[in-house]
Amino acid sequence: MSPSNPSQTRKTPRQRRSAETVEAILTAAAHILEKEGFEAATTNRVAVKAGVSIGSLYQYFPNKESLVRALNDRHTQEILELLQRRFAEIRDAPLEVCVRAIVQAMVDVHRVNPALHRVLVNIVPGIGGLAETKALEDAAAALLTQFLKARKTELRPLDPELSAFMLVHAVEALTHAAVLEHPELLKGETFVEEASRMILGYLRPSALDHLGT
Amino acid sequence: MSPSNPSQTRKTPRQRRSAETVEAILTAAAHILEKEGFEAATTNRVAVKAGVSIGSLYQYFPNKESLVRALNDRHTQEILELLQRRFAEIRDAPLEVCVRAIVQAMVDVHRVNPALHRVLVNIVPGIGGLAETKALEDAAAALLTQFLKARKTELRPLDPELSAFMLVHAVEALTHAAVLEHPELLKGETFVEEASRMILGYLRPSALDHLGT
DNA sequence: GGAAGATGTGAGTAAAAGCTCACATTATTT
DNA sequence: AAATAATGTGAGCTTTTACTCACATCTTCC
Known part of the structure; x- marks a missing residue:
């Protein structure tokens, strides 16, 4: 050690x-x-x-933990690099295009190796495996926060950190669930459309703005 | 039981x-x-x-599995009963009220015993633990599908099964994440407001309706 | 070629976990 | 009270697992 x-x-x-x-x-x-x-x-x-x-x-x-951790590190790194690349690519695209691209990136990330991803996310032996996954979520949230701040004028008034947190977890879970339970959804564009609609409905100004802060 | x-x-x-x-x-x-x-x-x-x-x-x-399964069954049953009760209560309320009530119900469900819930959801020893959890998700999705069909006129055109699937997983994940990473969010109304906004933005007619099929 | 270091081997060990079984104790029935 | 059934006990068996170590084999470089 x-x-x-x-x-x-x-x-x-x-x-x-x-x-x-x-x-x-x-x-x-x-x-x-x-x-x-x-x-x-x-x-x-x-x-x-x-x-x-x-x-x-x-x-x-x-020990065994270090082996699994090495795998997880590698996997996490791959995902993060892919996300960073995509975020850089869409910097100047219209909002709808960005959102779809981000969702598509999440789908791609999970399609690389869905089974491994699932196992690594759910290991939970003590605190070891969880910490790395949390770090990945935080990194994704940071990318998204940055994006939300840059697009402030196109969005309803919102707290970028909070919204990023909500979106990261929602999209992550949706992608997970789709990969595991309805993989056929991912072949066409249905899933990306639906998830994008959810995100845009959440981010954009709407008749509901009396709800927010 | x-x-x-x-x-x-x-x-x-x-x-x-x-x-x-x-x-x-x-x-x-x-x-x-x-x-x-x-x-x-x-x-x-x-x-x-x-x-x-x-x-x-x-x-x-x-064997050990049957012990964990018995715990899971009991926990699942409690959750399902609570959800059914809430859905029955809100049958005639306005849409916004319903959505908040449903989110609040999810939060309540997770606050009963968040740590146990987390462990049971993530057990994954083979297929055993997962099956029960999937059954719970399916039951929740069925309740929500029914609700969406009853409120058809207030919503954008949508596939009730698909939308229920999306919402169940999104809200489930958000609640999980909030309980584990930002429990302070759950004390006030912030979380319920944010999640409700996401759901309503997804369900309601909007300027984005050229997106869908 | 040969010394020195890097790499590879796998039978074996110790610990831990799931689980059994022969028997003891408590409750119910007759 | 006796018989029968239900419940409780825990030492220890069996299996499995992570992990070690004494030794063999390759690579490098003089």
Whole structure:
């Protein structure tokens, strides 16, 4: 347990051979987690599936948690980069276009690896897994807050932080649910339309403005 | 609940003494699950905390899963009854009032026992825990579908099943997130206002109606 | 070629978890 | 009171899991 080692790996691979070993371990762990969940992903099974010995696994990951965490870090990073890219792309587009693009980005994010995403989000062994996911949500909320501030004139009066919080969680949950329960919705444009409508209805000025602060 | 629970409990308690034992076991399990999560809730610990022997636990619950499932069933039933009651109460109220009442009901549901709710929703040991939760979501969606059909004239043209699906998941996630990350939001009316706005913006006719099919 | 370090191996260990069973105690019935 | 049924007990069995360690094998570089 060296706190100075951010990636939680025991040894840093110095040769290509060992880098491939680490890669094989991560890939195998991801496959088992996806298909059979957290319980089934025992370190021994991961090692067998990766085609390496259990000893090799423990050469690079001091414990099971660090292995799952490494996977989660990588996954989180991918998602965040995709979101950042999309937000940058739409900076000057009309509001409706932006909203759809953001929703589409969320869908894309989840379609990359829905099963793994689900497992990582729901691990909850103590506080470990949750913290990283919360960090991702916070990062997404920060991107969205920035966007809302930039578009202030097109929106009803609102608290950007609060609205970003509401939207991140709503869209995240909708995408999750759609991926898991109605994947066919995601093939066409129905889902993006519906989610966009919800977001725009929430953000735009409307006859309901006597409700707000 | 009703003692007719053939698949869950191994034996049906016939004396008050054993009914109390079962109650103690369920209560202890709930407390441990709430405070320390699924992993920490070992059958032995539950038995100790309940003040009964491990043998007694296995007299009424054939395995750990059935114990958690019994807790989940009870919790689900409570939630469903509360929701049904609220839906019945608001049958004739104006739309805005209804929406707020429904959101408030969701908040109330989660405030009864937020930690337990969270754990039960996220258990995911295979498919067991998920099925019950899905059933609850489906029941909630059915109630909402019925409501949307009854209020057709006040709403934009929409697919009641689809809209109910979207709303159930959005509101569920928002309430979860609020309970866990911003409990202070729930003290005032801010959260209910915001969520209601989102829902009404989604359901009502608006300038965006060229979007939909 | 060979020393030194990096990498790989897998049988084995210790701990922990789920669960059983032979028996003890308490309640109900006859 | 005795018989029967219901309920309660907990030491310990079985299985599984994370993890170690003594050793073997590759890579690098002189």
